[in-house]
Amino acid sequence: MHLLSVNLGRAVAVDHTDPSVGVTGIGKAPVPGPVHVFAPGPRGVGGSGLAGDAVCDLRHHGGDHQAVYAYAREDLDHWERELGRELPGGIFGENLTTAGVDVNGARIGERWRVGRDLVLEVASARIPCRTFAGHLDEGGWVKRFTQAALPGAYLRVVQEGEVSPGDAVEVVHRPDHEVTVAFWFRAFTTERDLLPRTLAAGDAMEPEAREKVHAYLAKHGGATG
Numbered sequence: 434m435h436l437l438s439v440n441l442g443r444a445v446a447v448d449h450t451d452p453s454v455g456v457t458g459i460g461k462a463p464v465p466g467p468v469h470v471f472a473p474g475p476r477g478v479g480g481s482g483l484a485g486d487a488v489c490d491l492r493h494h495g496g497d498h499q500a501v502y503a504y505a506r507e508d509l510d511h512w513e514r515e516l517g518r519e520l521p522g523g524i525f526g527e528n529l530t531t532a533g534v535d536v537n538g539a540r541i542g543e544r545w546r547v548g549r550d551l552v553l554e555v556a557s558a559r560i561p562c563r564t565f566a567g568h569l570d571e572g573g574w575v576k577r578f579t580q581a582a583l584p585g586a587y588l589r590v591v592q593e594g595e596v597s598p599g600d601a602v603e604v605v606h607r608p609d610h611e612v613t614v615a616f617w618f619r620a621f622t623t624e625r626d627l628l629p630r631t632l633a634a635g636d637a638m639e640p641e642a643r644e645k646v647h648a649y650l651a652k653h654g655g656a657t658g
Contacts, residue, residue, distance in 0.1 A: 434533040434602040436547065437506050438463035440523030441486040459568045461486070461523035463530075466597030470551050472497050472590040476641075482590050483528050497589050498556045498639035503529040504585035505536040511583065516571060526565065527585060534602050536586050537615040542637030544606040550594030552605070556639050558584040558618035584618040610634060617642075625649065 440461035464485075473479030475496050480488035482500025504527035509520045522530035529547075539545075543555045561584075566574040578584070610633040617634070620627035621642070628649045631638060 434531065434604075436529055436596060436598055436600045436602065437532045438522035438530045438598050439466050439468050439483070439596055440464070440528055440530060441468065441483060442523075442526065444487040457564050457568070459526040459564055461526055461528065463522050463598065467595035468597070469593070469595050470501060470547075470553075470590060471593040473500055481528070486528060493562070498641075499587045500590050501529060501553055501588040502527045502559060502585060503531055503534070503536055503588060505534055506530055506532045508537070508583045508585070511581075515577075524569075525585065526568070529596070531602060537583055537618075538613050539586055539604075540608050540610060541612045541614070541617055541631070541634035542606075542608040542610075543604060544591060545588070546601075546603045546605045548594060548596045548600035550592060551590070551596055552592035552594070553588040554591050554637065555586050555614060556589045556637065557587045557642060558614045558621070559587060560584070560618075560621065579622050582615050582619055582623075584614065586614045608634070608637065612638075621645070 441464050442459060442461035444456040445460060446456050469484040470482050471484070473482045473495060476498070477492060477496065479497060480495040488495035504525050506522070509525070509530070513520050539555045541555055541557065545553045547553060561575045561578045571577070612631050612634040616627065617631055620631050628646050632643070632646055
């Protein structure tokens with residue numbers, strides 16, 4: 434398990450993002466490294482956890498629980514076959530393109546050591562948005578991406594460090610619950626009856642997500658199925 438590429442983006446003006454922002458850093462490209470990775474601060478204040486990477490819409494992206502976005506090369510290969518086009522590392526806006534890592538099978542709260550010092554913790558899954566759809570320029574992209582349930586993982590920084598392409602990825606902690614990245618994604622998109630079960634991830638799940646689950650439980654009378 435290792436990093437194929439480390440990808441950074443710069444702010445670019447586009448017409449397929451929130452008009453009040455007008456720019457996006459979703460278009461990322463591989464860099465040689467090393468790149469410093471750190472906890473950027475809370476949502477609304479902190480952006481990307483990678484030095485030199487642009488996150489432009491701080492209301493909806495970035496912050497400690499979305500400090501790093503990882504996507505598996507194997508899943509990009511799936512989309513290459515589906516879309517009939519080349520998809521280089523970074524095209525989904527991911528900071529880390531991995532090889533040999535079951536990103537969507539990782540559990541919320543799972544910890545990875547990347548390179549020598551960096552420790553990351555799986556926090557949630559990526560929910561597709563209009564900026565992502567406009568960037569890919571594929572018809573019905575949000576629906577297709579959602580149905581495939583191959584979202585990739587957002588990670589928070591437990592211990593900062595530097596990363597470069599080729600760095601090893603080691604799972605150093607794997608929680609004993611069922612809430613994988615793919616499970617979490619389905620619960621918050623297409624299978625909302627799964628939402629109560631995501632609470633098994635405990636404090637590893639970002640606070641905003643836990644609030645949504647508790648709101649769901651309040652509305653549905655505390656149902657657990």
